[in-house]
Amino acid sequence: MIRIDLKRICSVAVIAMLATPALGEPVTIAVWMHEHPPRLALDEKLVAAFEQANPDINVDLTIFPNAQFEQRLQIGFASGDGPDLFNSGSFNIGQYRHSRLLAPVDLKTVGVDDLNELKAKFGIGIAGAEFDGVAYGLPTEVSNYACVANNALWRTAGLNPAKDAPATWEEMVEVARKLTRRDDGNVPVVRGFDFNWSDPIFMWLTFNAMVNQLGGTVIDEAALTADFDSVQVRTVMDFWSAWANDWALGGPQYTASRDAFLAGELATECTFGSWGRDQFKAAGIDYTFFPVPRWREGTVDTGFNAYAYYMMVNANAPPERQEAAWRFAAFYASQGEALFEEAGLFTTVPAVQELESYTSDGSNTIFTDELDKAVFSPRVPGFNELGDALARARDRIVINHEDASAALGELEAEASTILGRF
């Protein structure tokens, strides 16, 4: 366990303290975050350090179980009992912003002059919380996916992850074929690679990204329109469908890809972030990361979509609490090094990439290089509903064998209705 360098924290806190005028009465801010065991000890230390450096602010931190965090958050807002500062993801940020729940980042309090300075301070992670040149949150974690190979399974098939990793989806088909092991009924017992079919969120993070790779966009964030009936979407859908039906390399009926990889029943998986390393070690899997494949004829060099968690301020909170909240948020979000070393959470705070613990593992550069090229999934209200509609259309095509054009046309109509409400 690497100890926090208190000097680092104190220096930031002192700067924070000097930069802002002292307030009169102590202000108490309610901060809600979701549960993440590796981060909890760090949370306590940071709260204590901040309160010591800022005696005029009391931080009341509440942690909720991850599964119900968003639900609890919404109930809190609905009953007038919501937090002043909360840590939520780039998934619901579109809805929260649309409902005018989010206060724009208070640049002065955070200690910068404009958006560019903000991005210099916190890195490209800001992009996921940026709308029309205004940022609405400070990142506490930025994550993107890379593919991971189970070295043992690859070697058994005579492949070397360092050299034979597929650069394109077309190559992935061949690689997966070699890695797949089947039983007498020709059913895959060990899959070479499979998509993550298990939750609609992956339709955004992976399927949508594959459409992006072909130069397509399914949602226009500004205009709130949907385009699912395009040639790019059709290409990706055909590929997923062929994967399950024509080539029988995987499909929604099998164990979810992450579980299967950890159980040693899937040779390659592409929805783990760098945080997956601990889990691979715990499962006793010797692994190699490589970038997510592109399309041979693709026009955009990007991997899967990125996502991030942000400290966001409740726009309905009284002004002095909002200001105090931004002070704490700025303090917390700038602890990139501590977040990385203590909690295993990556942020794009520049100092992180100079840490010895960061540079010593070569695979980290894969993630940062990919992150530079990554885009965030569309941040629109109705995000969850759209994701469900997309997953449903996929199931209709892949499982129910419905005609793809018809299903995609209906999907587009559905999406337009959903977005039309906003």
Add this chain to the structure above:
Amino acid sequence: MSVFGSPVRRSAALSVVMTAVVAIVFFFPIYFMLVSAFKSEPEIISQTFSFLPLDFQGLGQFQRAAEIAPLGTYLFNSSLVAAINVGVTLLFSALAGYGFAKFTFPGRTALFLFVISTMMIPTQILVVPLFVEIKLLGWVNSYQGLIVPGMMNAFGVFMMRQYVYDIPDEIIEAARADGAGEIRIFFFIVLPLLTPALASLAIIIFIWSWGNFLWPLVAVTREELAVLATGITSYTQPYQRQPMWGAAMAVATIATLPLLVLFVFFQRYLVKGLTAAAVKG
């Protein structure tokens, strides 16, 4: 021998075997849960099932579960909530069931429908207004707020009413003729006759209370007041990692065993003979 046979006649061995088979089939998935608490993580989710752990973990999964969350607190709070739920529900339900079944008064049908209609509304939409209500009472993050709104269950009223119907009116009338007061009749005649039903209701309410997670999630935010049902999601849907099924199964096992013990203990109340004796006498 047909299933309609008298319970007093001894049954053929074959019949017993069939019953045993049925019991084992129903029990098997629970066995899966119990044995998984001792398996390693990959083994649990592997598509090939083994009856005994290939990689026996000892108490490893249990330790892991205890490290991640305060199991002791969860167990205490869940037990407290369940015990109060059971006590209050049993008493209020028996009273109300008796009132609805054996008395006629204006508005009886309407009131009964009102009471049981509270079971028919999906709780998902009730939590927000209910939370506002306890906020007004100042009960947020307190034991009262956690326990009181859910401590009575309409299901109990429905159940007790149906079982009270089975009590012959003569017994009650005879007691009244003997000069017994209504309260006495309720506590010393009706309640004893309801024992099997009360025992069943106790078990049901206890189990339901243990599994109830939506209200505890909303009513309390401090960890000292958290219950098992909300705590278990720390294992099944953790942040940024795969579910820890081994730990979840370990916690489920810990949660299930007391219920099983309670059930076995209450078995002896689920016997006939009490009503029969009353009728004869």
Add this chain to the structure above:
Amino acid sequence: MAMNDVRQMAGRSVTDLPAPSLTRHRKWWGLLFVAPAVLFFAVFAIFPIGFGVYLSFTRYDLLTPPQWIGLGNYTGLFRDRAFLVAIGNTMLFVFGATVPVWVLSLWLALRFDRCFASRNIWKSLFFSPVLPPLVVVAVIWKVLLHPNGLVTGLVGPIFGVTEIRWLTDPVLSRLVMIVVNDWTMIPFFSMIWLAGLAGVPDDLRRAGELDGASDKQIFFLITLPLLKPTAVLVAALSTINAFQAFVLQYEMTPDRGGPADANLTLGLLILKYGFQYFRMGEAAAASVLLFAVILLVTAAQLWLGRQK
């Protein structure tokens, strides 16, 4: 004693009326007995239910105050594809979760009602599905129902296949939801039947035997009529539960209600509307409609099973 006399004695009400003043007095005792329960619900149910009804007439995303839109949600629901699909799915599920449960739980309760050594052990094993939280039940069955998993291993050879897509086939997955639900519910209701059977005096049955009645006659003509209140309870409870069911569908099915919404029940849709789609108004409206249906069905069941 003739069997008719036996039945009459068991179900007969008091024929000689007590003095008028006592009857009136007794009425108020009835109200007193039901008062605690009624008052409790008056305090903790009326307000939330009323507020829920109010929300059904609003557009509400939980984050901003509700806006009144009158019947907009109700008309909108009947034009909503998801809602219409959910109705059909729910009807199918309710049927599968009530009729077989009623019959099987009764049959199995009778099996366990008989006296034999080791009965309690088997009864406890039989009862175990009721104990774990549904979330755990879901994961247990998900593993057992893997396409090449244990259950396939048992059933597959009959049809000569090594892979059965239990959870992703539109037809099979619906069947699976019903079976798993029934697996958790049958022991529960068997226990309710057993409590009811405990109230059926043995000597009534023995009297029937002495009269030379067959086992079947005794059951259908003596026992079952006496079990009428329990029968109504089981029918009504299983129905109320089935209409609102969503946890298994949420946890076990692909895309939480899939494949392609084959398992999207009303309970699940209400959860999605309220807490995932930020459409609390529609969730409330759907809840009100669902409540109305459940109330009608239950009232019908109660009326059909009323005590004379």
